[in-house]
Amino acid sequence: MGRASKRKSDFESSASAKNARVDSVRSASSKAVTKLQERVDELYNKYANKTSELMDPEGIEALCSALKVDHTDVRILMLAWKMKAEKQGYFTKDEWRRGLKALRVDTMNKLKKALPELEKEVLKSENFENFYNFSFRYCLTEEKQKCLDIESTCLLIDLVLGSQYRPQVDSFTEFLKIQSDYKVMNMDQWTNFLRFCQEISFPDLQNYDTCQAWPLILDNFVEWMKEKKM
């Protein structure tokens, strides 16, 4: 898989390079574009592994310290979302280009300044769900992996929802650590927890209806909450 995607990206980058050449002949304005691209690529190469030419976890950590952000910061996850990064801990050149182009930045400084804007963008309701679901998929590192272990789930939930739904996140992570029925969580349960946060009044849980199609894990959570209250 890893090798295949690399081959694929190699192929694509050479193809796009060819395109870029053709473009430059065609118009002058595209020259500026090429220039921009070069700067973006330069930046990528600075952090990419010299032998694999891929930005690996080490490179990303270096990038983070350059940006003065912790590598576990949610903003890095947001950056990955913007890049539509596929594999956790790695940014391919294409992803890098895609992300920086969308952010309209080509230098470290600009990137640093763009981060707060990016955060605002992500938190917009039309984007957040997409980001939220992306964050789960992004954490599935193994091939055919569909579930995330509870421990990682708790960390991830705290990271992506903590700022908006602190009480829900605290209770839910507490519950997840106590319960023994589930060792992993799937995408559907993940998605539905966001829906839960958005739709259900908390902590009274008045409008929660067990007869609805909520995943059982949330039924159990609600039951646990109610028992705790008594």
Add this chain to the structure above:
Amino acid sequence: MNTFGKQCIMFDEGWSIMETGISKLKTILDGNEETSFKSEEYMVLYTNIYNMCVQKPPYEYSQELYDKYQECIKEYIRDRVLPSLGVKHNEFMLRELVKRWSNHKVMVRWLSRFFHYLDRYFVTRRSLPSLKEAGLTCFRDLINQEREGEQIDRALLKNVIDMFVEIGMGSMDYYENDFQDAMLIDTSSYYSRKASNWIVKDSCPDYMLKKVKNELLVVHTNQLLEKEHSGICILLKNDKVDDISRMYRLFHKISKGLEPVANMFKQHVSSEGMVLVQQVEDAVANKAGNAAGAQEQSFVRKVIELHDKYLAYVNNCFLNDTLIHKALKEAFEGFCNKVVAGSSCAELLASYSDDILKKGGSQKLSDEVIEETLEKVVILLAYISEKDLFAEFYRKKLSRRLLFDRSANDDHERFILTKLKQQCGAQFTSKMEGMITDLTLAKENQNHFQEYLSDNPSANPGMDLTVTVLTTGFWPVYKSSDLRLPAEMVKCVEVFKEFYQTKTKSRKLTWIYSLGTCNIKGNFEQKPIELVMGTYQAAVLLLFNDADRLSYSDIKTQLNLADEDLVRLLLSLSCAKYKILNKTPNTRSVSPNDSFEFNSKFTDRMRRIKIPLPSVDEKKKVVEDVEKDRRYNIDASLVRIMKSRKVLGYQQLVMECVEQLSPLFKPDIKLIKKRIEDLITRDYLERDGENPNLFKSTDLDLGWSFMQSGIAKLENILEGIEETQFDGEEYMMLYTTMVLQIDQEREGEQIDRALLKNVIDIFVEIGMESMDYYKNDFQDAMLIDTSAYYSRKASNWIVEDSCPDYMLKCLRKERERVPHYLHSSSEKILVKHVSSEAMVLVQQAEDAAYNKAFVKKMIELHDKYFAYVINCFFSNSLFHMALMEVFEVFCNKVVAGSSTAELLASFCDDMLKKGGSEKLRDEVIEETLDKVIFSNSFPFEVHVKRVVNCI
């Protein structure tokens, strides 16, 4: 007239005139005088009234007259009517009443004539009730009083009521309408008033005996039914069959009248049931589990009795009313699904039937009673929602009965299976039937083994060995341990393996020593004793052939046993009734530091003793197994539903799932939800993006690739290349995909038929042959699915032409293996197939009305399948029976107006007579006639003679 000249008439004076008139009227009414009033008399009276009314006040006596008039009528009734009514009874009284009533009418008419002026003038002016009305009212009031009359005894009261009912019901014609209506209203209100009194005073049955109006029943239904001393509960309790029947007759006429009755009935039955449950609970609690088994047995027996009793009520008293039936069902469902002293009713039923079916059970019953009781057990099973749990427990018990030769009667075993099959479907009993068949086959196999041994004397292990080869899927899962067998037994195992390999190639035997029994001879000092014990126990004892004394750890390492098993074994040999081994120290429990020695001093008065090994409690395991099965069942059901519906709301999905599984068990909603979660993880379902309460089934392309890899794996397994196994999830994927593909194919989608057929072949082969390779989960589910699939597909194919081809192919394939892995479904399908072919022939014959050809074809058909039975199925008795049954069915059909017997006879005739339509060689003729007789032998004996005569 002379009115003007006269002095005013004083009231008394005037009234005395009236009184003479009235008394005359009375005598006329009493029938003492024939003469009626003359007009002069009438005139006098009328004028008198007129005068009294028109005189100026204070001499205007209208009011007084009016009052007097009423008083007069009352007086008459009191003095004459009531006494005369009082002395008469029933019908006579009624007659009297009728007479009195008509008299009364006459009297009132006359009186109102006398008082006509009063009526016209005074009454209208004062708007008082008209005289006539007043007169009638009097009559009514008085009778009412009479009704309430304190001095009147009950019998009289009853009579009056009877009369009134009769009046109310039948004799209305006698009355003028106004009176009648008033009377009716009055009667009914009086009656209902009275009724509520009666409910308090009277007993319910009495009350019902009275012909009460429906209205009354409705109003007082509940009060009636709940009545402490005579409500329905008491009736039920005291078996007042007549009263109950009466009650039913009364109430079922009222709309919704039966509902409360049904409710009470249900409550009553439930509470009786609960009493039984409580009794067991108490008994078990008191005796602390000592006689728990017996208690549970008697519980089931009592429940059966209870059911018998109330079913009889439903049938007899309630005339099989559906409402009451439902009530009975609900009541039993209610308490039959309670946990009784830690066991579910499913388990209790299973052990109860075990007790009946096994040798030396606690009940000694005649065959008929046994069958009857078994039938009742099956009926009770209908009320139990956890049928799968029953099946598992039953299977466990059945396996004990079969393997340890404790089944008392094979016919009874088959009888209850037939009943279960009728009620719960073929799938329910397929494994159990498989077990019984397995045992039959195992006996045949043992014979072959004996032959093998006598043919190869060198292979003989030097001791008797009986091996029962079982098909894993049918039987409960047994733990197979790595017991290190004594050398003598190792030889036995090897010999049998060798023998078995001569018969089959790719099958693996797993030895389950825990089910084995050994007879060994103990050479004790006093006398040798034959010891009957389990293989494990024997293995322990045989160690002492080589050593006098062994420590616990020695035994453990030599036998390679787990501690818990070993402790159990040693306890049975050294601390129980028979002390074959001496333990040091001599305590009552076994610990790892103990050592053991052969007890050569041991003796017993018997020459042969059985050393029991306490069995481990398997209950928990059975329950666990059932729970695991349920998960797979729910998965399969959910996927099936989603496949056919594509998109479905959550609630509906759950509902359909519950519905689908209800013949087997009642799935917990939470469990279903959990399975949905799981299926989502495994990509079988997905949640709709827009509506979170909606689920969609995922595309099959994904499944298709699983299928490809699955087939590859299956082929590997079949080839015996790999010791590959499927895990539950893989199986689910494979199975579901396959079923879905088949469904799609049915729906006409373009699916590669050849590929599908390939897969099917593989599945069939797996289903039939190489089960040993699979984990039990896979196998069990697969078997059920295969047979379900098989029959589904078969029914398809039977419709199509390809069926015979398919069957032939199957039969050819099965030629070698079927006798060993006979699956009940294959027998069924064969029967089905053969009969369908036969039916086609019958049809053909009917169409063509060409009788001779029919007989010929029939003989051909018989030849063909008889050959199969002989060659492919090794003359297996089951198949023989199947063939016979099939032929019996269609041979006894009337073909084109002639019975088959007749056709056979004429066929013989044709063959024997000169110039018959066929020219055959002698031996062919003889052979054919032989067959005619043969095929004739089972269906109709009467005609055999005829046929023989013909010959």
